[in-house]
Amino acid sequence: MWLYFLSLCGGGAAILYVLCGWLIPAAVEGSPRLTLLWHDFILEQILNALTWSTRPQRLLKAVQKKATRGDPQSVISAIDNFCRHKEWAMNVGDEKGAILDCVVSEVNPSTALELGTYCGYSTVRIARLLPPETRLITLEFNPDYAVVARQVIAWAGLQDKVELVVGASGDLIPQMKQQFGVKEFDFVFLDHWKDRYLLDIKLLEECGLLRRGTVLLADNVICPGTPEYLEYVRTNPRYESRYFKSHLEYTKVEDGLEKSIFLG
Numbered sequence: 378m379w380l381y382f383l384s385l386c387g388g389g390a391a392i393l394y395v396l397c398g399w400l401i402p403a404a405v406e407g408s409p410r411l412t413l414l415w416h417d418f419i420l421e422q423i424l425n426a427l428t429w430s431t432r433p434q435r436l437l438k439a440v441q442k443k444a445t446r447g448d449p450q451s452v453i454s455a456i457d458n459f460c461r462h463k464e465w466a467m468n469v470g471d472e473k474g475a476i477l478d479c480v481v482s483e484v485n486p487s488t489a490l491e492l493g494t495y496c497g498y499s500t501v502r503i504a505r506l507l508p509p510e511t512r513l514i515t516l517e518f519n520p521d522y523a524v525v526a527r528q529v530i531a532w533a534g535l536q537d538k539v540e541l542v543v544g545a546s547g548d549l550i551p552q553m554k555q556q557f558g559v560k561e562f563d564f565v566f567l568d569h570w571k572d573r574y575l576l577d578i579k580l581l582e583e584c585g586l587l588r589r590g591t592v593l594l595a596d597n598v599i600c601p602g603t604p605e606y607l608e609y610v611r612t613n614p615r616y617e618s619r620y621f622k623s624h625l626e627y628t629k630v631e632d633g634l635e636k637s638i639f640l641g
């Protein structure tokens with residue numbers, strides 16, 4: 378009787394594992410909406426309930442287990458491995474991350490702003506490429522994500538290069554000059570909620586935080602998509618804009634980054 382019950386449980390668990398690990402991800406891969414719904418909502422809720430933990434906490438554990446303290450590249454690899462093989466997460470990811478690396482290296486900014494920290498993956502990617510005196514300010518309005526991000530950034534040994542501020546971009550951008558002593562940003566990475574991109578680029582303009590030559594790099598311009606922002610930077614004579622085609626992090630769904638240079 379017990380043997381029957383145990384084999385029933387084992388069989389059920391194996392079927393669930395195959396369904397959630399392979400069959401459903403493969404089935405939703407053709408649809409950007411279903412892919413996001415599955416990875417970013419349904420599976421996350423299931424795993425949260427099963428493990429009594431959050432996705433950022435699980436990601437942090439993977440970093441602490443697999444990455445070497447003080448080695449940013451090992452932190453990036455640990456997160457990419459976790460997200461490719463265990464659990465998807467909304468980091469910019471390895472494929473678009475390589476484009477982000479190229480743009481950051483090319484701009485070589487003295488002052489940089491990131492909108493949307495999440496667990497600190499892109500923060501680590503950007504900060505590891507910055508010269509010692511450079512300042513990266515990253516904004517995150519979810520305090521639970523910020524707690525994890527601080528630990529990920531510290532594990533990479535980059536805490537002295539990064540100022541993580543907890544709050545909403547719409548409230549913090551107007552305080553950048555007075556409260557944070559920023560004159561202008563050389564580089565801005567937009568990767569927060571997509572309906573804020575257009576509002577915040579206009580806010581950055583109004584607050585005088587963009588200079589001639591400031592580079593803005595926007596993630597997820599196709600999936601989930603930021604059509605109003607794209608139209609603005611592509612049709613506005615104050616910007617020179619270019620699209621970099623890629624894929625939504627850790628999937629085959631099309632996504633890309635928009636690089637826009639502010640012309641003053």
Ligand SMILES: C[S@@+](CC[C@H](N)C(=O)[O-])C[C@H]1O[C@@H](n2cnc3c(N)ncnc32)[C@H](O)[C@@H]1O
Nearest residue numbers: 468469493495498499517518545546568569570
């Ligand atoms: C896509 S995730 C960022 C991923 C991160 N840049 C990376 O690649 O590792 C978006 C994050 O932006 C945060 N966020 C969304 N809207 C925001 C806002 N208006 N101000 C500050 N943070 C925001 C969310 O809480 C979420 O953690």
